[in-house]
Amino acid sequence: MALLEVENLQVHFTTRDGTVHAVDGLDFRLEKGETLGVVGESGSGKSQAMLAIMGLLADNGRARGRIRFLGERLDRLPPAARRRLRGNRMGMIFQDPQTSLNGHLSIERQLTEVLQVHQGLSRRQARLRAVEALAAVGIPDPARRIRRYPHEFSGGMRQRVMIAMALLCQPDLLIADEPTTALDVTVQAQILDLLADLQKRHAMSILLITHDLGVIARLSDRVLVMYGGRACEEAPVERLFDQPHHPYTCALLGAVPRLDLPPGARLAAIPGQPPTLLGRPGGCPFHDRCPEALPRCRETPPAARWIAPDHRVFCHLEGDS
Amino acid sequence: MTTPPPGRSLWNDARHRLLRNRAAVAALVVLGLIVVLVIAGPWLSPWQLDDIDWDHISTPPALEGSHWFGTDAVGRDLFVRTLHGGRISLLVGLVATAVSLVIGVTWGAVAGYLGGRIDSLMMRIVDVLYAMPFLFFVILLMVFFGRDILLIFVAIGAVNWLDMARIVRGQTLSLRRREFVEAAVVGGQSTARILLRHIVPNLLGVVAVYVTLTIPQVILVESFLSFLGLGVQEPATSWGALVNEGAQDMESAPWSLLFPAGFLAATLFCFNFIGDGLRDALDPRDR
Numbered sequence: 001m002a003l004l005e006v007e008n009l010q011v012h013f014t015t016r017d018g019t020v021h022a023v024d025g026l027d028f029r030l031e032k033g034e035t036l037g038v039v040g041e042s043g044s045g046k047s048q049a050m051l052a053i054m055g056l057l058a059d060n061g062r063a064r065g066r067i068r069f070l071g072e073r074l075d076r077l078p079p080a081a082r083r084r085l086r087g088n089r090m091g092m093i094f095q096d097p098q099t100s101l102n103g104h105l106s107i108e109r110q111l112t113e114v115l116q117v118h119q120g121l122s123r124r125q126a127r128l129r130a131v132e133a134l135a136a137v138g139i140p141d142p143a144r145r146i147r148r149y150p151h152e153f154s155g156g157m158r159q160r161v162m163i164a165m166a167l168l169c170q171p172d173l174l175i176a177d178e179p180t181t182a183l184d185v186t187v188q189a190q191i192l193d194l195l196a197d198l199q200k201r202h203a204m205s206i207l208l209i210t211h212d213l214g215v216i217a218r219l220s221d222r223v224l225v226m227y228g229g230r231a232c233e234e235a236p237v238e239r240l241f242d243q244p245h246h247p248y249t250c251a252l253l254g255a256v257p258r259l260d261l262p263p264g265a266r267l268a269a270i271p272g273q274p275p276t277l278l279g280r281p282g283g284c285p286f287h288d289r290c291p292e293a294l295p296r297c298r299e300t301p302p303a304a305r306w307i308a309p310d311h312r313v314f315c316h317l318e319g320d321s
Numbered sequence: 322m323t324t325p326p327p328g329r330s331l332w333n334d335a336r337h338r339l340l341r342n343r344a345a346v347a348a349l350v351v352l353g354l355i356v357v358l359v360i361a362g363p364w365l366s367p368w369q370l371d372d373i374d375w376d377h378i379s380t381p382p383a384l385e386g387s388h389w390f391g392t393d394a395v396g397r398d399l400f401v402r403t404l405h406g407g408r409i410s411l412l413v414g415l416v417a418t419a420v421s422l423v424i425g426v427t428w429g430a431v432a433g434y435l436g437g438r439i440d441s442l443m444m445r446i447v448d449v450l451y452a453m454p455f456l457f458f459v460i461l462l463m464v465f466f467g468r469d470i471l472l473i474f475v476a477i478g479a480v481n482w483l484d485m486a487r488i489v490r491g492q493t494l495s496l497r498r499r500e501f502v503e504a505a506v507v508g509g510q511s512t513a514r515i516l517l518r519h520i521v522p523n524l525l526g527v528v529a530v531y532v533t534l535t536i537p538q539v540i541l542v543e544s545f546l547s548f549l550g551l552g553v554q555e556p557a558t559s560w561g562a563l564v565n566e567g568a569q570d571m572e573s574a575p576w577s578l579l580f581p582a583g584f585l586a587a588t589l590f591c592f593n594f595i596g597d598g599l600r601d602a603l604d605p606r607d608r
Contacts, residue, residue, distance in 0.1 A: 054507060056503065056506060056507065059436055059437055083509045083510075083511065084509060085509070086506070086507055086508065086509040087507060087508035087509030087510070088509055091507065092504075092507040094500045094503065094504060095500075096500060099499055099500040099501060100500035100501050100503070100504045101501050101504070102501040102505070102518075102519050102522070102523065103331055103501075103523070104330065104331055104332075104522040104523055104525075105518065105519075105522070106327065106328060106330065109518075113505075113508070113510065113514075113518065114508045114509070114510075117508070117509060117510055117511075117514070118509060147327040147328050148327075148328030149328045149329065149330050149331065151331070152328050152329065162504070165504070165508065166507075
């Protein structure tokens with residue numbers, strides 16, 4: 001049984017300008033101990049899909065479709081039961097460690113709170129566990145540091161605290177929403193190594209959301225590329241980098257700076273704008289930016305096509321060739 | 322094992338900055354003196370609140386004798402009356418502000434955090450209450466229930482929490498989408514706990530500033546009511562009531578206006594300086 005199965009997930013937002021289809025029919029599976037990277041540009045629906053899994057959509061958002069967590073239908077659970085899962089069985093870390101800790105509470109209070117809520121530990125036990133958790137994420141002298149406040153920590157240290165907080169109850173699933181975007185490059189590498197290390201130790205699954213292909217390459221087993229609220233392509237990480245099939249994936253890989261290109265070579269930009277998600281777009285969401293678009297790309301959305309047992313593409317193109 | 326020293330919380334930081342602000346510290350000292358005087362002062366004098374000294378009617382202030390602030394037109398000692406009035410004025414200020422603080426913060430935080438229809442409903446109730454003519458409301462209360470100092474607390478508190486609720490709701494709206502609140506939701510915490518532990522502590526900076534500005538406002542409202550004859554009743558008194566009496570014979574006995582007015586003004590100044598100092602100290606820059 002897969003840890004997480006998502007089937008035909010749709011996320012809609014009712015806004016003054018009409019209905020926004022942030023996610024429009026997304027399927028994927030996540031096995032135990034596996035890392036699935038979800039890539040896509042801003043507005044591709046990747047973050048909203050993750051929030052829908054956590055049950056944290058904004059007030060005007062509605063999620064439809066099936067979400068199974070260890071076989072249990074999350075979308076049918078009452079809010080109280082979902083709350084018990086959050087923080088306990090599934091954790092989440094956010095993009096900006098500057099704002100994701102409460103400035104008025106000491107690190108100790110913020111960490112022990114989670115343990116007291118979910119595991120019913122006493123203050124003392126919770127404190128010991130919290131100190132261990134800080135040590136595990138590489139914070140030196142955790143017994144002293146735990147009394148400090150968030151503004152006394154650097155950005156990288158705060159992100160470590162966030163990771164410690166998300167992992168306190170040893171969740172089965174960790175959703176990392178751009179965990180390194182707000183950090184500088186050396187700290188980025190440390191945090192990614194830390195996540196990989198913690199994953200091995202706890203046999204935890206990670207859903208890693210990012211727009212940085214370098215981060216994906218470093219941490220993921222498989223990659224799901226999203227565009228305009230839909231999946232474009234899904235494959236193991238090496239395979240996706242070596243033989244991308246979807247024109248969007250190819251364009252995305254072409255837009256990454258590489259050291260083996262001659263100096264002065266221009267990066268390939270993708271012309272055009274991402275589609276507006278107002279109203280349901282007909283056809284493939286990428287059709288008006290796709291260099292090889294066919295007439296029917298405009299009309300019917302492409303279905304999944306398996307070009308290898310572990311590689312699927314949502315594109316009309318290669319079906320013809 | 323010794324417990325490690327705690328880190329510097331944002332409140333510690335704010336206190337340090339406040340104590341470096343000379344105007345605020347001076348205001349705190351003066352206010353402290355006024356409070357001590359108001360509480361302990363009446364015992365220093367041989368006179369009671371309603372004692373009438375038939376030999377000294379409307380005498381000017383003098384350090385010899387026992388009428389340090391002079392006496393009023395019916396021969397009551399002004400020193401004792403000013404300090405007693407201060408007790409009432411400060412008490413009204415504190416109690417009414419506390420009432421508006423509790424109701425306003427709860428109401429505003431719940432409305433702002435829950436959002437949606439509940440928010441609309443709660444804030445429309447506030448709007449309706451806003452539209453009620455305050456003075457009319459107070460007069461009505463007085464007519465129905467008689468003149469009681471408790472009613473003044475209730476009446477002022479009932480009106481002041483509306484502003485507090487609006488301010489707190491606005492702040493909560495901006496806090497609720499902050500990531501640390503989302504992180505708490507992700508951590509599986511209940512709504513009540515999030516409100517109490519994450520929203521309210523982050524509101525307190527704004528609320529503290531607003532409170533120091535509300536207290537003088539409430540004292541003024543009470544003075545205004547007393548001035549109109551709707552406030553405290555003889556022989557009890559407040560600074561507002563004393564100013565009213567003093568104003569009636571300020572040409573013949575200016576001291577009966579000057580002392581209560583001076584105390585009232587000094588207190589209001591102090592609260593305003595403290596409020597300014599707090600606002601600077603709690604500058605909502607994210608650190």
